[in-house]
Amino acid sequence: MNILILHRIPYHKIDYHLGIDHHHHTVTYFGKEAILATLPTDLRCEQVPRPGVASAFDEAKAWLTETPRHFDRVISLSEYELLDAAYLREWLGVPGASVAQVELVRDKVQMKQAVAAQGLRVPMFIDLPTFIERRGVVGWSGATVLKPVSGASSEDVVVFASPDAAWQALKAYQSGAKGYDSHSAAPSAYQLEEFISGPIQHFDGLVENSRVISLLGSQYVGTCLEYAQGRPLGSFQFPLSAGKRVWVERALAAVGIDNGSFHLEVIANSDGDVFLEVGNRVGGADVVATYALTTGVHLPSQELRVLLGEGAQLPPPSAVASERWHGWFVFPGHHLPDAPYAGHDAARHLERFRHSPLVQRWQELSPGAELPRTVSYQSHELPLAGVIAARSHQELRNWLEALFSVDIGRRPYQLRVAVAS
Numbered sequence: 142m143n144i145l146i147l148h149r150i151p152y153h154k155i156d157y158h159l160g161i162d163h164h165h166h167t168v169t170y171f172g173k174e175a176i177l178a179t180l181p182t183d184l185r186c187e188q189v190p191r192p193g194v195a196s197a198f199d200e201a202k203a204w205l206t207e208t209p210r211h212f213d214r215v216i217s218l219s220e221y222e223l224l225d226a227a228y229l230r231e232w233l234g235v236p237g238a239s240v241a242q243v244e245l246v247r248d249k250v251q252m253k254q255a256v257a258a259q260g261l262r263v264p265m266f267i268d269l270p271t272f273i274e275r276r277g278v279v280g281w282s283g284a285t286v287l288k289p290v291s292g293a294s295s296e297d298v299v300v301f302a303s304p305d306a307a308w309q310a311l312k313a314y315q316s317g318a319k320g321y322d323s324h325s326a327a328p329s330a331y332q333l334e335e336f337i338s339g340p341i342q343h344f345d346g347l348v349e350n351s352r353v354i355s356l357l358g359s360q361y362v363g364t365c366l367e368y369a370q371g372r373p374l375g376s377f378q379f380p381l382s383a384g385k386r387v388w389v390e391r392a393l394a395a396v397g398i399d400n401g402s403f404h405l406e407v408i409a410n411s412d413g414d415v416f417l418e419v420g421n422r423v424g425g426a427d428v429v430a431t432y433a434l435t436t437g438v439h440l441p442s443q444e445l446r447v448l449l450g451e452g453a454q455l456p457p458p459s460a461v462a463s464e465r466w467h468g469w470f471v472f473p474g475h476h477l478p479d480a481p482y483a484g485h486d487a488a489r490h491l492e493r494f495r496h497s498p499l500v501q502r503w504q505e506l507s508p509g510a511e512l513p514r515t516v517s518y519q520s521h522e523l524p525l526a527g528v529i530a531a532r533s534h535q536e537l538r539n540w541l542e543a544l545f546s547v548d549i550g551r552r553p554y555q556l557r558v559a560v561a562s
Contacts, residue, residue: 277308
């Protein structure tokens, strides 16, 4: 089989060789030179660099127009290039998820419409052009969230005290959403929804032929929006009830996720679960690593097997890798001054956490390293990240909350990092 991979995620985050036999298949990686450099030097494959000026689809189309070749599969495991892969499949006539299918799990308006149509609760919402046309009049009051229709990592997400506050800020182009305020993004690229309180849970797993074959539930400590604003974020796994599993299956069916990994986020409101959003891809940070530690399932490699039509190979329930639950934590660096990293100044406050028996991996950024300039969940480029394990999910939660409450009287977050002056 000839396989084309739109390569955007660092290789070690996917480990394609675990899911694709590179000696049996002919594999071509298409991506920017910097990301191609993450491929193992001994991997049997072809590497095709792209300029990275236009979209992956446009540049792949230009390349294949100049040097035509046949592919049996076109694959992307990156949230940002799922649509590029779908457009390329349609152009080449290659099987796989269509543009319409991918748009449904990329467009936050469409996905909420689909989920609501199946009788599951979603936040009240409205697209921005309609919000403007109605001069800020909506069917809810109270906190209101402005977010991109197809964004990720909580970038350009802003929370307002009320719909009127959002309307006034949007009228003045002082919303805090950079794309909208600078006119670089059209109003149609945004939507608004009511803010619903409650812990945010995420459900990760694998679907094959419309059947959920592997599933884990986790709950965030902190939120992705707070992380984008400079606060730490963590997550701990918890046991699933039969009712929760059915709810997840209904939500996935509503948005047509038939094959591959998924990352579903839900607000555990006091009145019941509320759908937030879903992606047909693996979760970020250390979701993949902690999932594998608990279940023995490496999601990306099994997803690749599913997408190739070779069938997932899951360990039997009796061979679960661990009897413990796992969690992860990440401290952001994108919001810090643009200077070489000089290390954190809270060493003595971290000792009890660094040497905790719960810690499976503790990773600190080396002084002098470059900090990410955009929101990143890649542990190797963050000031501090790690993985923890315990027999009780409540123990994981307590540990993460204690870590995030370390207060040395500094900003921008309580565990401050120092940068060279």
